[in-house]
Amino acid sequence: MSGYKNIPLEERRRLRDKKYKKHNLANILTHWFNVAMWALLLPTGIAIISSPLLGLTPLWWQEAFRNLFGGPANLIKFHYTLGLIWVFVLTFNILLGFRKYFLPFAATSLLLDKDDIEWLKIKPLQMLGFMKDKELPPQDAYNAGQKLYSYVVILGTLGIISSGIVMTFRNVFPPILKQIAQPIHWVSVFAIVAGLIIHFYMGAVFPEEKEAFFSMFSGKVSAWYARAHHEKWYAMKLKEEMDWEDGVDREVRKATLPDT
């Protein structure tokens, strides 16, 4: 983010009005589908965990949801039916967009580079109040924190899906698998939830990232936001734009100038 604070106001306004596309429609729809499913699956799932020996869920929560759905059996049926829909849609979307969206994303947006490692060293210290004057290294379309969290989400989602399927089809799998599946299921969920709290706050409440929230509807962010938070990605976008202009230039020249 080197020196973006020193840009003159006029230029900043221009950057703010210029938009770049960050998310495509497929990503946006999958994201909000995921949000809706989590909003329904998380509270019902928490309400199912009843073992007093484990002591995870308060009794009033269990009782409230059991009364709402009419007994633990209905609650569980609701949970796994919705879960299966979630699994189906996610798998379907990923397979459908595998070559167009998923592979490019996995190839470019998952690996940590040098700047990311540097970011991971500085950011936690800054959050604790040290090294306030130090500049954060430029970031990709997703910053290092988001990349780390994406590992948790991908692994956690795989854990949730596999263990959930084991517990849903109870007469297919042996008891030992169903015993192991339970902690895998809720630990994966809570690992994601731990990050989800930050994800929700940064995405929906934190003022500097407001644009990120609206980009989950419009798919677009301003050049100002891109430059301030995702400088490497912004540079790439600029280069793309300039290449495109060069291309147009060449075309125009070819069309207007006679062959030499």
Place this chain on the structure above:
Amino acid sequence: MATKKHYAFVIDVSRCIDCRSCQVACSVENNVPMNNTRIWVNDLGVQGEFPKLERTFLPYNCMHCDQPPCVQVCVSGATFKDKVSGLVLVDQDACIGCGFCVDACPYNARYLNKERGVVDKCNACVQRLDQGMQPACVATCVGKSRVFGDLNDPESEASVALRNAHDILRLEVETNGVDTDPNIFYINSPMMKELNLPISTGQPLVSQMGVLPRDPKYTIAEIGWKKVLVPLVGLGIGASFLVQATYFGKQLLEGEKEFDE
């Protein structure tokens, strides 16, 4: 847990002749296969010295404990102690058949139905109780060995049988914070005293079903993971919430500056 009714089985051991009609009745009433009955009759073998020999049979099903260890471990809420009748019941639609409760039950009163992938056990024929009838095993018992009734009612058959009994034995389990208080009362067996029960104080009962009662077993999935994973989860979520709360507090105090004009 004090419940409105306190159903209990009273089994007169001296009257059991090992005919196993209770098993057949249970199988017919509850549609349970005969190789997976909810009732067993243990043969404790011939005891004593010739010519003073004695052979004891111990009919056996879920004890509907006052503090059932199986309810403690059930993750899906399928196993519960009914608030009205005090019976320990399984909602098989909610059961995922993980078998935690099978390991936890010190009486081996539960088993996994492999075909349906759920846990099965005696439910004291609640469907018959609702109609004002006795459980099938009790109604069919030819020797009148089995008696069933509400111990909260001093005039019920079970209460009367207990009052008139000259020996009462409960297969009590008191170990590691587990105190089952089972609700099967074995009465009228002279050899019962020599069995030195319960297990916490002496020798357990040895039968062809193994040593009963045994210590409740808890798998790694419950004990180890509970001790390690639950604090980890709490720590992770707590830390993340704290970070979020700090920033949100700061945001509220300092106001928002999204874009400097």
